[in-house]
Amino acid sequence: MTLALNPQQDAAVRHPGGPLLVLAGAGSGKTRVLTARIAHLIRERGVAPSRIFAVTFTNKAAGEMRARVAALLGADPRGLWIGTFHALSARLLRREAALLGFGPNFTIYDQDDSESFIKRLLEQRGHSPKANPPRAIHAIISAAKNRMVLPEELGASADGPLERVAAEIYAGLGPALRQANAMDFDDLLLFPLTLFAEHPERLAYWQRRFDHVLVDEFQDTNAAQYRLVKQLATEHRNLCVVGDDDQAIYGWRGADVRHMLSFQQDFPGTTLIKLERNYRSTQVILDAANGVIAENARRLGKTLFTATQGGEPVTLLTAADERDEAEWLAGELSRRAADGDVAYEGMAVLYRTNAQSRPLEEAFRFRGIPYRLVGAVSFYERREVK
Structure with a gap:
């Protein structure tokens, strides 16, 4: 199986070696690039799967990535280290537990x-x-x-x-x-660093153990996670990180986008590849997004574009309060449905927290708009309301 890649994606996949920073905008095919690069390393470069350390941020993403690599190779990449930081750290620690005062079945x-x-x-x-x-x-x-x-x-x-x-x-x-004989989730990230600091010979072993380290969603790494991949890649410097500083939204849980902003200083000689072609949105949406994000003070900088021209215009409403906003939105949806532009089942409303559903539900009920909440309980179905 082969993948169709644009020139920038292909350059990232075939990067010969050394530190690589892939600045991947939303909808630019970063998962495709990561999986294709892993498959390329195995099939074209002869790298053993067991010598590749690939990090994702969810178990679901890790499973999907492994499945895609298997499809590209035509066989399961047995031995490939692919998973979340926590899963891969736990796998490493099971082998080193005794040196840290734990049993292997912690x-x-x-x-x-x-x-x-x-x-x-x-x-x-x-x-x-x-x-x-x-x-x-x-x-x-x-x-x-x-x-x-x-x-x-x-x-x-x-x-x-x-x-x-x-x-x-x-x-x-x-x-x-x-x-x-227990560790918490945060310990899984810290104990490999403790191990490497207290037992330099084990750091040297694990540095020799992997030839390539790849990190997805790099903008979301915290201090411990970044130090771990830096230490693993210090000798061979084959560290490929993929992310988007414009999508750094997890600072509240310890993520630090400065790791991405300073990567080229931390790894001199880094190759920077920008994936700016978007395959998900229309140009109207991208123009609005580019205009907003350009105001960010510290960013590496990129401009998304797409071959999909045109699209619905973006409307910005400044409402008096949440009820005014809900009433305007309900009226707009009702009008579009009446005009035959789109049926209600083809419409979606996104909000930041479930607590914001109440004024929307009230406005929809008042106008007789059918709706269904996804991943939450309707305000009117909550036990305390009933």
Whole structure:
């Protein structure tokens, strides 16, 4: 199986080696490029699948990417290291657990497990879980780990009683988890770095273990994730990162777009390839998007274009409040349906949070517009409303 690629996509796929930064705009085919590059390395360069370390941000994306690589190769790429940062780190740590004081069958705590564990630690130390909610404590500790902030550093910068309690719990959390032979999600990212710092020979081993490191959604990496891939790729420098600084929206959970902005300084000699052709939208939408994002202060810069010219004009409404907005939107949808432009089932309304559905539902009900909420419960079906 072969893929049709545009010149920029093909250049990224066939990049001979060394650091590669693929600046991929929305709808530009970045997943196609990543999968095609992995298949190219295996089929054309003779790289063993087991010597490729490819990171995605969801298990679903990893599964889809593996399936696409298999389709391109005509066979399953056995041994390929492809998965999320957490999954690949766990796979590495299972082999190195003893050096970190864990058994190879250590338990991985999810958020609920971690919060329950923190609640027990709070109670053991005489702190009230009501006054110090485990979820809030966990969020503070998780944010600190994502920034690679140590317990003593968190304690020194604490500016309130909750932060001080979080720092105390953080200090005791590591030993308690080790005693339970358990790691939380954040530990999965930190312990490989601890391993490499305390056992340089293991860092050298894992650096020799992989010939190519590839990272998807690079703009969403946090400090620990970026340090991990940097360390793995330091010797061979075959680090391919794909992302879009204009789509960096996860700063609230530790992602730092500066990793992408500084990549060319961190890896001198980087090849930069821009994927600017969009296969998803019309030019009208892209012109509006380009105009808005151009105002961002710090960005690498690109201009999306498409062969799909024309399209519906973009309307910007400044409403008085949420009800005014909902009434205008309901009227617009009703008009389009009455004019025969498009049926209701061909319309979609996107909003930021489920809490915003109420004024929309009220406006739709008033006008008799049929609707269905996706991934949420209608305001009028909620138990507290009934």
